[in-house]
Amino acid sequence: xTSTARxxxxxxxxxxxxxxxxxxxxGDLVGRVWLARSRFADVVRLAEQTLTxxxxxxxxxxxxxxxxxxxxxxxxxxxxxxxxxxxRAGHHRGxxxxxxxxxxLVYDGLGDRQQALNYYGQALxxxxxxxxRAGEATTLxxxxxxHDALGDTRQALDYYGQALxxxxxxxxRGGEAVTLSNxxLVHNRSGRPRRALDYYGQALxxxxxxxxRAGEATTLxxxxxxxxxLGDRQQALNYFGQALxxxxxxxxRAGEASTLSNxxLVYDNMGDLQRALDYYGQALxxxxxIxxxxxxxxxxxxxxVTYRQLGELALAVAELERVVELDRQVGHPDLEADTxxxxxxxxxxxGS
Numbered sequence: 001x002t003s004t005a006r007x008x009x010x011x012x013x014x015x016x017x018x019x020x021x022x023x024x025x026x027g028d029l030v031g032r033v034w035l036a037r038s039r040f041a042d043v044v045r046l047a048e049q050t051l052t053x054x055x056x057x058x059x060x061x062x063x064x065x066x067x068x069x070x071x072x073x074x075x076x077x078x079x080x081x082x083x084x085x086x087x088r089a090g091h092h093r094g095x096x097x098x099x100x101x102x103x104x105l106v107y108d109g110l111g112d113r114q115q116a117l118n119y120y121g122q123a124l125x126x127x128x129x130x131x132x133r134a135g136e137a138t139t140l141x142x143x144x145x146x147h148d149a150l151g152d153t154r155q156a157l158d159y160y161g162q163a164l165x166x167x168x169x170x171x172x173r174g175g176e177a178v179t180l181s182n183x184x185l186v187h188n189r190s191g192r193p194r195r196a197l198d199y200y201g202q203a204l205x206x207x208x209x210x211x212x213r214a215g216e217a218t219t220l221x222x223x224x225x226x227x228x229x230l231g232d233r234q235q236a237l238n239y240f241g242q243a244l245x246x247x248x249x250x251x252x253r254a255g256e257a258s259t260l261s262n263x264x265l266v267y268d269n270m271g272d273l274q275r276a277l278d279y280y281g282q283a284l285x286x287x288x289x290i291x292x293x294x295x296x297x298x299x300x301x302x303x304x305v306t307y308r309q310l311g312e313l314a315l316a317v318a319e320l321e322r323v324v325e326l327d328r329q330v331g332h333p334d335l336e337a338d339t340x341x342x343x344x345x346x347x348x349x350x351g352s
Contacts, residue, residue, distance in 0.1 A: 004033055011046065020053040031062035036174070037211050040066040040251050057086035061099060064106075069214060071253025071290035073106050080106065094135065097126035101139050109254060111294035113146050113331060120146070134175065137166035141179050148186050149294065151333040156186050174215070177206035181219045188222070193229040200226065214255070217246035221259050228266050236266050254295065257286035261299050268306055276306050297326040301338065304345075313349040320345060 007030050014023035027050040034043045047063035050056050064079035080103045087095040104119030120143050127135035144159030160183050167175040184199030200223045207216040224239030240263050247255040264279030280303050287295040304319035320342040327335040 004030060008046075011049070015049050015053065018053060020056070023050050023053055024056045024058060027056075028058040028062070031059070035062065035065055037213065040070050044070075055082065055086060057083045057090070057092070057095065060086070061095070061102070064099075064102060068102070068106050068109065070251040071286070071292075073110055073291050076106050077103065093126055094130045094132050097123040097130070097132065097135055097139070100126070101135070101142060104142060108142065108146055108149070109294075110291055111297075111326075111329070111332075113150055116146050117143065133166050133170050134172050137163045137170070137172065137175055137179075140166070141175070141182065144179075145182060148182070148189070150331075153186055153190055157183065160186070173206050174210040174212050177203040177210070177212065177219070178215060180206070181215070181222060184222060184226075188226050188229060191229075193226040196226045197223065213246055214250045214252050217243045217250070217252065217255055217259075220246070221255065221262065224259075225262055228262070228269065233266050233270055237263065240266070253286055253290050254292055257283040257290075257292070257295060257299070260286070261295070261302060264302060268302070273306050273310055277303070280306065293326050293329055294332070297323055297332060300326070308345065313345065313352060317342070317345050317349055 007026050011023055011026045011030060014020075014026060027046055031043050031046055034040075034046070043062050043066040047059040047066070050059040051063070060079045060083035064076045064083060067073075067079060068076035080099055084096065084099045084103070087099055100119045100123035104116040104123065107113075107119065108116035120139050124136070124139050124143075127139055140159050141163035144156045144163060147153075147159060148156035160179055164176065164179045164183070166172075167179055180199045180203040184196040184203065187193075187199065188196035200219055204216065204219045204223070207219055220239050220243035224236045224243065227233075227239060228236035240259050244256065244259045244263075247259055260279050260283040264276045264283065267273075267279065268276035280299055284296070284299050284303070287299055300319045300323045304316045304323060307313075307316035307319065320338065324335065324338050324342055326332070327338050332338075
């Protein structure tokens with residue numbers, strides 16, 4: 001029996017014997033191991049068992065983390081909010097900052113960038129106050145992600161650069177991989193896919209080394225996107241095909257939707273429009289279910305473009321109307337361009 005398996009048995013016995021303190025300590029140890037290994041469904045079960053004995057900040061934090069990754073943002077926020085109150089009541093400043101950062105991640109995933117920056121802004125001075133260098137790097141990395149999503153490439157690379165230096169300094173190999181992959185994303189979005197592949201190539205073996213299956217899938221997905229940008233459709237499909245089953249295996253619903261949309265984009269680029277619609281159609285209900293408005297915007301835009309190519313102008317206009325509405329809600333930088341595209345399509349529809 002492995003050490004983790006022994007701890008799981010200790011936790012089971014503690015819960016059965018109503019030993020809340022033991023269940024809390026052991027559950028937290030196991031939960032952190034399983035989170036690092038992308039065993040999110042197991043983390044949910046473990047945390048819920050601990051919580052049968054009463055409120056527990058660590059279990060709530062782990063529950064929020066697993067719920068966020070598996071596409072339940074509202075449940076994640078509820079768990080994080082309860083954890084935050086308990087950490088503050090106990091004056092656990094380090095845990096308070098980690099929870100603030102995690103809440104920021106949820107809002108970022110929901111497309112509410114300003115709320116995300118608000119929570120990251122609360123977390124950053126606390127991690128510096130308590131000397132948590134790894135936590136500081138995580139928060140800087142996440143601020144970089146928001147600036148990337150807002151189209152501010154220079155700011156994104158600046159924050160990622162700060163995060164990367166700290167992560168290497170403290171020996172955080174998993175965190176280093178995440179930041180390398182994020183830097184690759186910036187370069188790919190800025191029209192430099194070959195440079196992006198260089199960063200992804202550094203990140204992927206680190207992800208595998210630390211057993212970060214969710215991160216591995218994200219990096220495989222990103223490599224596929226870069227190959228698609230370079231016009232290598234079969235390589236793109238190959239990498240997306242590797243990413244998709246891992247995302248389903250770990251329960252990463254948002255990631256699953258992203259990869260489905262990306263496969264749709266490849267088929268769109270290959271001129272197979274019906275197959276593209278099929279993959280976009282698989283992605284859309286997932287992003288709506290998990291409340292990811294930013295990804296819903298992208299998926300609906302892709303649907304609109306494909307419908308237009310097929311001559312289905314009424315369907316294209318309907319999707320673009322929803323895109324513009326979502327752009328306004330999430331403060332998307334493409335609002336003006338999408339509005340102009342919608343007006344052109346309306347004129348085209350009126351003249352047909």
